[in-house]
Amino acid sequence: MATARFIYDNPYKCSDVYYATKFLAPDPLVYFEFRGKKYIAVDVLEYGRAKKEAKVDKVLLAQNYTKNIEIRKGFVIEVMDVIFKKFGIKTLEVHPNFPFALAEQFAKLKYRVVSGKSPFFPERSQKNTYEKNAIIESQKATFKMIGLVEKILIESKIRGNRIYHKNKLLTSEMLKEAVLIEALKRDYMMTTGLIISCGNHTVDPHDDGEGFILPHKPIIVDIFPKSQKTNYCGDATRTFCKGKAPLALQKLYSTVKKAQEIGLSLIKAGINGRTIHGSITKYFDSLGYNTGKIKGAYQGFIHGTGHGLGLEVHDGEPTIGALDCVLKVGHVVSVEPGLYYRNIGGVRIEDIVYVTKTGCEILGHYPKKFEIL
Amino acid sequence: MATARFIYDNPYKCSDVYYATKFLAPDPLVYFEFRGKKYIAVDVLEYGRAKKEAKVDKVLLAQNYTKNIEIRKGFVIEVMDVIFKKFGIKTLEVHPNFPFALAEQFAKLKYRVVSGKSPFFPERSQKNTYEKNAIIESQKATFKMIGLVEKILIESKIRGNRIYHKNKLLTSEMLKEAVLIEALKRDYMMTTGLIISCGNHTVDPHDDGEGFILPHKPIIVDIFPKSQKTNYCGDATRTFCKGKAPLALQKLYSTVKKAQEIGLSLIKAGINGRTIHGSITKYFDSLGYNTGKIKGAYQGFIHGTGHGLGLEVHDGEPTIGALDCVLKVGHVVSVEPGLYYRNIGGVRIEDIVYVTKTGCEILGHYPKKFEIL
Numbered sequence: 001m002a003t004a005r006f007i008y009d010n011p012y013k014c015s016d017v018y019y020a021t022k023f024l025a026p027d028p029l030v031y032f033e034f035r036g037k038k039y040i041a042v043d044v045l046e047y048g049r050a051k052k053e054a055k056v057d058k059v060l061l062a063q064n065y066t067k068n069i070e071i072r073k074g075f076v077i078e079v080m081d082v083i084f085k086k087f088g089i090k091t092l093e094v095h096p097n098f099p100f101a102l103a104e105q106f107a108k109l110k111y112r113v114v115s116g117k118s119p120f121f122p123e124r125s126q127k128n129t130y131e132k133n134a135i136i137e138s139q140k141a142t143f144k145m146i147g148l149v150e151k152i153l154i155e156s157k158i159r160g161n162r163i164y165h166k167n168k169l170l171t172s173e174m175l176k177e178a179v180l181i182e183a184l185k186r187d188y189m190m191t192t193g194l195i196i197s198c199g200n201h202t203v204d205p206h207d208d209g210e211g212f213i214l215p216h217k218p219i220i221v222d223i224f225p226k227s228q229k230t231n232y233c234g235d236a237t238r239t240f241c242k243g244k245a246p247l248a249l250q251k252l253y254s255t256v257k258k259a260q261e262i263g264l265s266l267i268k269a270g271i272n273g274r275t276i277h278g279s280i281t282k283y284f285d286s287l288g289y290n291t292g293k294i295k296g297a298y299q300g301f302i303h304g305t306g307h308g309l310g311l312e313v314h315d316g317e318p319t320i321g322a323l324d325c326v327l328k329v330g331h332v333v334s335v336e337p338g339l340y341y342r343n344i345g346g347v348r349i350e351d352i353v354y355v356t357k358t359g360c361e362i363l364g365h366y367p368k369k370f371e372i373l
Numbered sequence: 374m375a376t377a378r379f380i381y382d383n384p385y386k387c388s389d390v391y392y393a394t395k396f397l398a399p400d401p402l403v404y405f406e407f408r409g410k411k412y413i414a415v416d417v418l419e420y421g422r423a424k425k426e427a428k429v430d431k432v433l434l435a436q437n438y439t440k441n442i443e444i445r446k447g448f449v450i451e452v453m454d455v456i457f458k459k460f461g462i463k464t465l466e467v468h469p470n471f472p473f474a475l476a477e478q479f480a481k482l483k484y485r486v487v488s489g490k491s492p493f494f495p496e497r498s499q500k501n502t503y504e505k506n507a508i509i510e511s512q513k514a515t516f517k518m519i520g521l522v523e524k525i526l527i528e529s530k531i532r533g534n535r536i537y538h539k540n541k542l543l544t545s546e547m548l549k550e551a552v553l554i555e556a557l558k559r560d561y562m563m564t565t566g567l568i569i570s571c572g573n574h575t576v577d578p579h580d581d582g583e584g585f586i587l588p589h590k591p592i593i594v595d596i597f598p599k600s601q602k603t604n605y606c607g608d609a610t611r612t613f614c615k616g617k618a619p620l621a622l623q624k625l626y627s628t629v630k631k632a633q634e635i636g637l638s639l640i641k642a643g644i645n646g647r648t649i650h651g652s653i654t655k656y657f658d659s660l661g662y663n664t665g666k667i668k669g670a671y672q673g674f675i676h677g678t679g680h681g682l683g684l685e686v687h688d689g690e691p692t693i694g695a696l697d698c699v700l701k702v703g704h705v706v707s708v709e710p711g712l713y714y715r716n717i718g719g720v721r722i723e724d725i726v727y728v729t730k731t732g733c734e735i736l737g738h739y740p741k742k743f744e745i746l
Contacts, residue, residue: 012564012565025579026565026566026579026686026687027687044671044675045578045675045676046579047671048577048670048671049577049579063671094473095473096472096473096475097472097473098472098473098474099469099470099471099473100467100468100469100470100472100473100476100486100488101469101470101471101488101489102469103473113473115477118474177557180557181554181557184550184554184557185550189563190562191564192399204421204422205418206398206399206418206419207422297421298417298420298436302417302418303418313399314400
């Protein structure tokens, strides 16, 4: 066969590279598998560290295959052609995200280039004990951060149409800064930001929030930090309301809370995510919480129920949504129904779970308290 | 022709998407150009925000071309096939990093898929006034962070073989935390970490440092934050020594400082980066600071002189190194020679410059003080 499985990507940008090597470097990395062995090729700048840190069978030093000492750009083609020829490799089964231009260049050098399956490492979605524990640790930290926001909301006072914390007008920016500092001290990084939105901002699930935190309005706190130590993520959402919530908002909250319970009760190995998502949608519909274009804007349950989580906040697999995806033992997935209506606001509640044969374990625990009076 | 230029990538991971759209979203985004107009296609989750924020001619709502409301995964192929057919597009000139598997699928649908040139937006390397000012702002913030480290080193006291700050043993971790909090307050993010290394750690340019900051040893402070406001980066390095430096280290420092001056004096539009890198290498060699394998380890000037900088810390273009790259007006590039020897330590000094017709402007200014007594 003489086929190598081959990735060329930045481990900070493509978690599959990190997954395969346990090595982080700021520039793209060559990784390949051949005859059951794992290799990376790096230049002198990374060689020392790679030898120490990379969990592969062999670290190849690019300079042994080229004359240049600085080979960043011409690296892959020139060096890998020499290496692949030496190994007798003729077919490259590349990562689905392999750069198209590079694939073309290898094809010109007479390699047969075929796309590897997606996901490239199917086993990545089923977490082992180390990974599960790493996620639990990250999820605990996530809840500490949500707890910090709740604490500030508890300490705050409503005056008129504003909220004050220690006599300062409370804003989304202040809360985010407090969370980010907490994250930092715990050695977590927000690789794609965080959401602390209030009022009208909550109607758009990806609006990360800005400006005043207002009383009697929904406050969505969605935090998804990545551990700098293990590189595994946490992800959780709570919706709060400082002061009494209007009745429609109270109802929205209890509906979403119940929907999450429905989702959690259905999860187990063998079930199709689509079934779970369908049950929640049906539940919402049955109460008149419809989804679709309302007065020109998409409203209702306008996102999936859950996404896989691991080295990335949004891992490719599994999903709980409109697409078929059968859950397996060891899958870690979020359960986060939400409802978003212009005239009421947005509510989302999210936990992550570990799928078992008979159900699921919720990873990390945090109360679901809505109104903070 | 009926050719569209086409990108499918995550704007957090591929700066070209952000460059083209000025829109950030946590999931991959469809961007294409056709007959001089720019389009993005998003699903309902991003539609509202995209309409407000994306700097494109038209935001297409995926749901207008498919029945599913959640289309994350099947999105691209299904939706884009409908859209491309409607526009009469037959050839896809894809981004060099376009996912290979996706290209194959479009090819199966009878599109001609060809690779666009690298860089996909050549104009991105030549900064306009807005971009230059954004980088200056980021670089000023970078120097504030380096200044904070220097201030802590000034305030610290040597006791025996250790350094104490406010009676606490000074470590790399403490300094990093201080810098990260400062970054946060200024609304900057360290997307690929930061380097505060000391002693033996400095010999490996990409070792980010850990443990005690030691007296009489080199301390490399290399900080490269990205503005959350403009998304442009800064990047600067200073090397310090708390207490008197050994003579060999003093000499190493003054040599690298002089080398940087040589580099800065040579930069102007029209010069080949390779010439500059060659001059610095020659200068080092002339003083006996050779580069290569010494006692089994690569030592000396083991990296390039500089890299392009903009939306990413390491932009693809330009480079000042072993490869040909002619500098152009508007290029922003780092000038960061360094020397690394096991028996002395590592020294690196880095500034970034804006290339002009006759020379360069150094962006941001910070003194080069080595010993902190």
